[in-house]
Amino acid sequence: METTELSNQIKIQRAIKNITQEELAARIGVTRKTINTIETCKFIPSTILAIKLARFFEIKVEELFTLVEK
Amino acid sequence: MEVSLIEQLDKSRYDFLKWSTIGWTIWSGTYIVTELVNVPDIVLTWTRLLGWCILIISSIRFFKLKRELNWDHKMKQALEGELHIYNLSKSFRNGYFVVIGITLLFFALSFQVTISTLIVTKTTLYFGVLAVLISKIIYNRD
Numbered sequence: 001m002e003t004t005e006l007s008n009q010i011k012i013q014r015a016i017k018n019i020t021q022e023e024l025a026a027r028i029g030v031t032r033k034t035i036n037t038i039e040t041c042k043f044i045p046s047t048i049l050a051i052k053l054a055r056f057f058e059i060k061v062e063e064l065f066t067l068v069e070k
Numbered sequence: 071m072e073v074s075l076i077e078q079l080d081k082s083r084y085d086f087l088k089w090s091t092i093g094w095t096i097w098s099g100t101y102i103v104t105e106l107v108n109v110p111d112i113v114l115t116w117t118r119l120l121g122w123c124i125l126i127i128s129s130i131r132f133f134k135l136k137r138e139l140n141w142d143h144k145m146k147q148a149l150e151g152e153l154h155i156y157n158l159s160k161s162f163r164n165g166y167f168v169v170i171g172i173t174l175l176f177f178a179l180s181f182q183v184t185i186s187t188l189i190v191t192k193t194t195l196y197f198g199v200l201a202v203l204i205s206k207i208i209y210n211r212d
Contacts, residue, residue, distance in 0.1 A: 022077065029144060031080050033210070034153040046152050 007068045010039045013057040028052050076148050082135050083149065084210050089128035091203040097121025098196045105189045157209035165202035169194055 014024060021039070025032045030049070037043035038053075045053070054061040100117050103109060139146040172194050176185055 025148075026076060029148050030151045031076055031148060031153065033080065034151055037153060043153055043156065049152060 003070050005041070005068045005070055006044055006065055007041060008038065008065050009059075010035070010053065010057075010064065013059070013064065017057065024056070027056060076145065079135060079138070079145065079149055082131065084207070086128050086132045086135065087203060087207050087210065089124055089131075091200070091207060093121050093124030093128060094199060094203060095121075097125060098192075098199070101192050102189070102196055105186075105192065157206060160209060161202045161205035164205040165198050168201035169198040172197055 010024075014021070019027075021035045022032045025035045028035070028049070029052075034043070034045075034049075038045050038049075050061050050065055054064045057064060097118055098121070100109075100114055100121070104114065139149060173190075176190050176193075179185060
């Protein structure tokens with residue numbers, strides 16, 4: 001049976017912007033753990049947080065978060 | 071928002087959880103131990119006192135942290151964000167299942183032996199709270 005997983009580009013986008021998880025967390029207004037768990041796909045963020053992240057990286061939400069069929 | 075302050079407060083909260091778990095384990099644990107074995111009163115009193123002290127100190131730290139957070143709304147939002155709420159609900163869910171499990175265990179045991187209501191209450195409360203605290207510590211780790 002096929003399963004759908006959410007993957008993200010946060011690590012890549014962070015590297016492009018050259019910022020740490022801690023700095024990103026402070027800019028978005030969350031803890032570093034929140035960024036870490038989203039980045040490692042352990043936690044799926046709310047729509048609000050996803051939009052905030054996408055706005056920060058100046059890309060579309062669906063570019064930052066993508067559904068992967070497995 | 072200041073980066074290191076969020077992390078400091080997050081660490082304070084983690085420490086509070088850790089010490090509350092230790093305090094609860096020691097203090098409340100003595101009430102279960104006394105039901106099973108005979109412990110000298112002096113040992114019991116000092117152990118309970120130690121558990122109480124740990125609980126009180128960690129509670130004071132917690133209220134200090136809460137007061138600091140109330141001054142800064144943004145910091146409060148960051149610390150009590152969605153991951154915190156998500157982990158909290160998962161921890162309470164675990165506690166709920168532990169309570170149900172222990173209740174079922176005692177229910178099954180009650181067909182074989184007579185169990186006092188007090189030990190059932192103490193054990194259920196002890197492991198229920200402990201399960202919530204330990205779960206939150208585990209989920210709060212990196």
